[in-house]
Amino acid sequence: MVVSEPAEPRARRSPFRRLITDPQAIITASFLLLLVILGILAPVITQQGPNVANLQAINAEVGTPGLLLGGDQSGRDIFSRLMHSINTSVITALIGAGVATTIGLSFGLVGGYFGGRIRAAIEWLFNLIMTFPGLLLLIVLMPLTGGDYRVTMLIFGVLLSPGVYRIVRNVTVGVRNELYVDAARASGLPTARILLRHVMPAIRGPVIVATAFIMGGAIGTQSGLAFLGVGSTEVPSFGAMIASGFLNLYVDGTQFLWPALVLGLMTSSFVLLGNSLRDALEGPRPKAVKATAGARVTSRQARLAAGLTGPIPAAEAAALESDTDALLQVRDLELSYPSPDGGEPKQVLHGVSLELRAGETLGLVGESGSGKSQTAFSILKLLPATATVTGGSVRLDGREILPLRESEMRGIRGRDIAYVPQEPMANLDPAYTVGAQLVEGIRATTSLSRREAKERAMELLGKVGIPDPARTYASYPHQISGGMAQRVLIAAAIASRPRVLIADEPTTALDVTIQAEILDLLRDLQEEMGMAILLVTHNFGVVADMCDRIAVMQHGRIVEEGDVLQVFHEPRHPYTQSLLRSILDETTVRDDGRFAASGAATKESK
Amino acid sequence: MTTEPLLEITDLRVEFPGRGFRAKPNEVLHGVSLDVAPGEVLGLVGESGSGKTTIGRAVLGLVKPSGGTIRFDGEDITHAGPRERRELAKSIQVVFQDPYTSLNPALTIGDILSEPLVVRGISAKEARARVSTLLDHVGLPKDAAERLPREFSGGQRQRVAIARALAPEPRLIVCDEPVSALDLTTQALVLQLLMDIQERTGVALLFISHDLAVVRHLSHRVAVIYKGDIVEVGPAARVTLEPEHGYTRRLLLAAPVADPVEQRKRRAERKRLASAGYLDTHAGPIIAG
Numbered sequence: 001m002v003v004s005e006p007a008e009p010r011a012r013r014s015p016f017r018r019l020i021t022d023p024q025a026i027i028t029a030s031f032l033l034l035l036v037i038l039g040i041l042a043p044v045i046t047q048q049g050p051n052v053a054n055l056q057a058i059n060a061e062v063g064t065p066g067l068l069l070g071g072d073q074s075g076r077d078i079f080s081r082l083m084h085s086i087n088t089s090v091i092t093a094l095i096g097a098g099v100a101t102t103i104g105l106s107f108g109l110v111g112g113y114f115g116g117r118i119r120a121a122i123e124w125l126f127n128l129i130m131t132f133p134g135l136l137l138l139i140v141l142m143p144l145t146g147g148d149y150r151v152t153m154l155i156f157g158v159l160l161s162p163g164v165y166r167i168v169r170n171v172t173v174g175v176r177n178e179l180y181v182d183a184a185r186a187s188g189l190p191t192a193r194i195l196l197r198h199v200m201p202a203i204r205g206p207v208i209v210a211t212a213f214i215m216g217g218a219i220g221t222q223s224g225l226a227f228l229g230v231g232s233t234e235v236p237s238f239g240a241m242i243a244s245g246f247l248n249l250y251v252d253g254t255q256f257l258w259p260a261l262v263l264g265l266m267t268s269s270f271v272l273l274g275n276s277l278r279d280a281l282e283g284p285r286p287k288a289v290k291a292t293a294g295a296r297v298t299s300r301q302a303r304l305a306a307g308l309t310g311p312i313p314a315a316e317a318a319a320l321e322s323d324t325d326a327l328l329q330v331r332d333l334e335l336s337y338p339s340p341d342g343g344e345p346k347q348v349l350h351g352v353s354l355e356l357r358a359g360e361t362l363g364l365v366g367e368s369g370s371g372k373s374q375t376a377f378s379i380l381k382l383l384p385a386t387a388t389v390t391g392g393s394v395r396l397d398g399r400e401i402l403p404l405r406e407s408e409m410r411g412i413r414g415r416d417i418a419y420v421p422q423e424p425m426a427n428l429d430p431a432y433t434v435g436a437q438l439v440e441g442i443r444a445t446t447s448l449s450r451r452e453a454k455e456r457a458m459e460l461l462g463k464v465g466i467p468d469p470a471r472t473y474a475s476y477p478h479q480i481s482g483g484m485a486q487r488v489l490i491a492a493a494i495a496s497r498p499r500v501l502i503a504d505e506p507t508t509a510l511d512v513t514i515q516a517e518i519l520d521l522l523r524d525l526q527e528e529m530g531m532a533i534l535l536v537t538h539n540f541g542v543v544a545d546m547c548d549r550i551a552v553m554q555h556g557r558i559v560e561e562g563d564v565l566q567v568f569h570e571p572r573h574p575y576t577q578s579l580l581r582s583i584l585d586e587t588t589v590r591d592d593g594r595f596a597a598s599g600a601a602t603k604e605s606k
Numbered sequence: 607m608t609t610e611p612l613l614e615i616t617d618l619r620v621e622f623p624g625r626g627f628r629a630k631p632n633e634v635l636h637g638v639s640l641d642v643a644p645g646e647v648l649g650l651v652g653e654s655g656s657g658k659t660t661i662g663r664a665v666l667g668l669v670k671p672s673g674g675t676i677r678f679d680g681e682d683i684t685h686a687g688p689r690e691r692r693e694l695a696k697s698i699q700v701v702f703q704d705p706y707t708s709l710n711p712a713l714t715i716g717d718i719l720s721e722p723l724v725v726r727g728i729s730a731k732e733a734r735a736r737v738s739t740l741l742d743h744v745g746l747p748k749d750a751a752e753r754l755p756r757e758f759s760g761g762q763r764q765r766v767a768i769a770r771a772l773a774p775e776p777r778l779i780v781c782d783e784p785v786s787a788l789d790l791t792t793q794a795l796v797l798q799l800l801m802d803i804q805e806r807t808g809v810a811l812l813f814i815s816h817d818l819a820v821v822r823h824l825s826h827r828v829a830v831i832y833k834g835d836i837v838e839v840g841p842a843a844r845v846t847l848e849p850e851h852g853y854t855r856r857l858l859l860a861a862p863v864a865d866p867v868e869q870r871k872r873r874a875e876r877k878r879l880a881s882a883g884y885l886d887t888h889a890g891p892i893i894a895g
Contacts, residue, residue: 179708183770186666187722188695191688197721201712367789368760482654511653512816516860516876538790541862544869564866582794583864584819589843590647590826592805 015205018280025276028269035266039086046080050236059252069258072241073248082258084236089219089266092153096218097211099157104164105207109195111165112172119169126162134159135221139230147232149222156221160214167206175202205281209274216270223263238263326355326395327532328379328417328500333392335371335378335556348374350556351392356500361526361533363543363564365579366553372536375553376502379534380419381409396500414445418493422505424485428477434488435473438495445496460491465521483514490521497529504536519545540583544568552576611641612679612810613665613778619673620660634660636834637674642778645808649825649842651818651857657834658814662780665812666700667691678778695722699771703783705763709755715741715766716751722773740769744799761792765799772803778810785820797823818861822846830854856885 019025038045047066048054057064057071064070068079111122137159138152145151175181175198184194219238225231226239233240238259245256335349349371356362366372377383379394381401394402396416401409413419421427429437438457442448448456454473461469464487472480472488480488486506493501503522507515523546526533535546543550543564551561552573560573571577618638621631634657642648652658663669665676667686676684683694702708709718719740720733728736738748744765755763764784771779784800785793801824804811815821821828821842828845830838830853838851849855859876863869879885 178710179702179704180710182663182666182668183700183702183708183767184710184721185668185691186695186698186700187725187770187774188692189722189725190692193725197713198710201710367791512818513653513856513860516862519862539862540790540864541869544864544866545862545873568864568866579790580864582791584794584797584823586819586863586868587847589822589846590801590824591843592826 015280019276022276022280024272025280028273028276031265031269032273035086035262036090038083039090042080042083042087046077046083048077048080050076050081050084051234052076052080059248059255061252062254070252070255072244072255073251074244078241078255078258081236081241082262085238085241085259086262086266088149088235088237089222089263092149092222093215093218093270095150095153096157096160096221097214099154100160100164100214101207101211103158103161104166105168105203107161108165108168109172109199109203112169113176113191113195113199115173115176122165126165129159130162132159135224138221138225139228142230147230149226149231149235149237152225152231153218153222156218160217163214164207164210167210168203171203171206172199175199205278208281209278212270212274212277216267216274219263219270220267325357327358327397328356328534329393329395329398330354330375330379331393331395333375333378333394334390335374335383336388336390337384338386338388345388347390348556349378352553352556352558353392354551354558354561356532356534358499358532359526359530360548361535361546363547363550364534364536364553365538365540365543365550367538367579369555370553371556372538372553373504374556376504376534376536380413380417380502381406382413382419414441414493414498415496416498417500417502418496418498420486420490420493420501420503420506423509424482424489425477425509427489428485430477432476433473434475434477434480438473438488438492441492442495456495457491460495461488463494464488464491464525465517466491481514482510483517486510486514486518487521490518490525494525494529494531498531500532500534501526502534502536505538506535507542508537508539515542522546540568540580552579610680611677612644612646613640613642613812614677615640615661615665615674616677617674618661618664618671618676620657620664620669621672631672633672634834635664635671638831638834638836639674640829640836640839642810642812644777645810646827647804647811647813647825649821649828650812650814650831651816651821651828651854652831653816653857655833656831658816658831659782661831662700662782662812662814665778665780666698667694696726696774697777698780699774699776699778700780700782701764701767701771701784703786705760705767705787708767709763711755714752714754715746715758718755718766719751719770719773722770726774736773740773743772743803744769759792760788761796764788764792764796768796768799768803772807772809775807776809778812781811781813783815784813786815786817793820800824818846818857830857852884852886855879859885 054071054075057067057075057077059073060067060071060075062068062070067077069082070078072078072081107122107126111119134156138156141152141155145155181194181198184198223237223239223242226235226237227243229243241259242256242263245259248255331353332351333349333353334347334351336345336347339346352371352375354362354364354375364372364375374383378389381404383389389402392402393400396412401412404412428434435454435457438460439450439453442453442456443450446453458469458473461472466472466484466487472484477485506522507518510518519542522533525531533546535542537543547564549562550564550567551558552567552575553559554575560567560571560576567576568580571580616639618635619633620635621633624630624632638657638661640648640650640661650658650661660669664671667683671684674684675682678694678698683690686694713721716734716737719737720730723733723736724730734751737751741748741750746762746765746769750758750766755766758766768784781800785796788796797820800811803809811824813821813824825842827840828842829836830845830849830851832853838845838849838854845854846858849858859872859879863872876885
């Protein structure tokens with residue numbers, strides 16, 4: 001037990017490593033770095049100041065000696081202005097994003113962690129800020145800021161802080177509810193340390209990403225304001241340059257080109273870098289295109305896989321069928337998933353064979369990861385798109401179902417083979433009433449009219465022991481208990497009188513008293529309808545209660561199969577033996593003589 | 607045997623605010639009284655929504671009681687402030703149910719275990735030595751300290767959580783369903799580990815579980831909670847084998863025995879007693895006459 005599982009080297013790749021292998025991140029980051037360096041070196045690499053006007057240089061052409069990019073309409077050096085504008089933009093970005101992040105981060109942490117009145121007050125404040133019309137406010141406040149773009153960006157940062165606040169607050173609230181934060185509190189850690197050590201790492205990623213976007217946004221806004229002529233004309237900026245270039249568009253189109261080009265590249269670099277950061281910090285998103293391609297391949301492979309067993313001539317099929325009276329027959333089923341790092345596919349089922357006879361209950365038992373649910377889902381053909389059946393066969397009444405198309409399978413699923421899931425609540429749509437969902441299911445598998453289907457649904461609800469069918473019919477899933485929800489799903493499953501019912505841990509999510517009722521119900525229904533049940537479970541008590549036969553799974557293989565009494569009383573495989581040994585028996589009571597008599601007796605007399 | 611309890615809960619009430627404006631608060635504990643003696647294991651059994659977890663969280667100071675008192679070692683800790691709580695953390699610890707979310711995925715096992723020690727002013731070197739002893743106590747390899755939680759299985763993570771609880775050498779550990787999320791074989795091993803540690807260190811446990819069999823194995827005494835009220839308290843053997851309260855009986859008979867022959871008998875017994883009304887929630891002892 002103490003043997004450690006092999007570490008996954010891939011999963012351990014740090015975000016930084018991911019970032020420096022992403023070409024988009026490298027290109028945009030180096031470009032931004034280059035701009036910053038050029039900005040810093042501006043006084044050195046330019047021959048004159050950005051505001052020095054020279055009559056000779058008015059609308060000078062590109063390449064005029066001393067004027068690399070020519071002069072503008074006032075005779076100022078465009079190249080010099082361009083370089084100095086970079087500095088303006090960088091300062092803009094730093095102030096805007098700095099203010100927004102500082103305010104948003106600190107209030108987000110406090111509001112997210114504490115809640116109650118503190119959060120309500122902060123929330124109110126930020127909602128108020130969000131109602132301010134951003135750009136307009138910046139223009140209106142111009143007399144107050146004195147046209148200094150730095151003060152303007154300070155205000156702009158405040159206006160953008162609700163965005164950061166919301167991100168931080170939401171993540172903090174999420175982390176706050178994690179058990180490890182409760183554990184940290186129970187360990188006696190001070191709040192500041194909990195915020196720093198446990199909450200901050202979760203927030204870091206989203207905030208860095210948001211900051212990159214805000215930087216791009218701040219530069220854009222500042223340029224916009226400068227373009228409109230709001231603010232000091234002394235400060236060189238892309239916006240002001242574009243405005244002046246605009247006026248000379250017909251005299252010299254390139255004047256307008258340079259600042260627009262640098263501004264465009266700079267802001268888009270921020271946005272692209274933000275995207276790369278998100279991918280690196282929050283993990284790449286699965287690409288939709290890839291998934292569908294995989295699905296196509298899979299269904300093709302499934303058909304190929306089924307082809308492995310060859311098309312079976314009718315006579316031969318009949319012969320096979322007469323071999324056994326099994327209703328459902330699984331032979332040498334193999335299933336694999338592609339490995340996350342693109343290496344060898346990971347095989348999860350290594351040739352599983354089992355048989356289910358009409359009217360019997362077979363328990364498929366195993367611990368987590370043994371492949372028992374994968375087996376059940378393979379029979380239902382409800383596997384994820386990435387799963388590949390690499391071999392074997394599944395026959396229902398002698399008919400091979402693995403190569404069937406989804407449309408054909410739909411005729412079998414819910415009609416011949418029904419399914420009861422583990423999490424009843426997760427399998428009901430919260431937006432529709434229980435009745436509507438039942439009727440939909442009934443009408444999908446039968447040709448009943450809406451009214452007939454409703455009658456049938458009511459009848460079924462009564463049959464699964466729901467005391468007031470009409471009320472449950474009209475209820476939404478959140479209005480009924482977990483036990484009731486499981487009864488509803490059983491009602492849906494037996495609607496078409498299936499011959500095989502696959503129940504995947506049908507009572508694991510339920511309380512033990514409810515479990516007993518649901519198992520009673522399944523047993524009664526089986527007696528009445530004669531269906532075969534494949535019961536997937538990890539609970540040997542449930543197996544003992546329900547099953548005629550039992551198959552024990554370990555690591556994707558069936559290690560032992562047999563009559564329930566035989567397996568319980570004379571298990572042959574060592575794994576089965578160890579499982580049965582781990583069951584807590586019904587009689588051992590702790591008795592170390594310390595409290596059993598004396599301590600308890602005094603307590604009880606109270 | 608001292609009669610002075612280590613933990614004494616008297617008439618504890620907890621309510622959660624109702625949903626919506628001016629909604630009535632929802633009371634989940636209606637005056638619960640319990641006590642745990644030093645070195646004792648008290649099992650607390652109940653189904654989902656019974657309030658069993660809330661009791662544990664109230665003891666840990668993670669929820670605020672609306673009434674009643676909680677005394678630890680004679681001192682009233684019902685409304686202990688943050689500073690007192692930090693002091694108490696030395697004496698009262700916790701092991702949660704879900705070993706996947708109770709360990710911070712971003713910290714190494716060594717950091718998780720040494721954090722509470724370092725905060726208390728223990729030097730990094732001493733803490734490291736202590737961590738390695740703790741890992742040894744819970745049966746994990748020494749190199750586990752350098753690794754992240756995701757590299758471990760559920761059972762191993764629960765061992766880490768137990769080591770974390772043991773770190774300050776507490777006198778009481780609240781165990782909230784510590785083995786429910788584990789596989790059968792792992793569950794048996796972790797239970798054995800808890801029992802060994804309890805015997806060796808003499809730490810008292812408030813052991814919360816929905817599983818009567820688990821509680822029976824570990825507890826000296828057992829309390830049964832149903833919808834926010836304790837319905838039965840007594841020695842483990844009596845409560846879990848010959849329960850007096852109708853609800854406890856229902857709980858006992860509803861749990862299937864892992865033996866087809868025995869289970870058939872139990873099922874029949876359950877049906878018989880149910881039809882006779884002995885499994886109603888207010889049914890008392892089955893006593894002839």
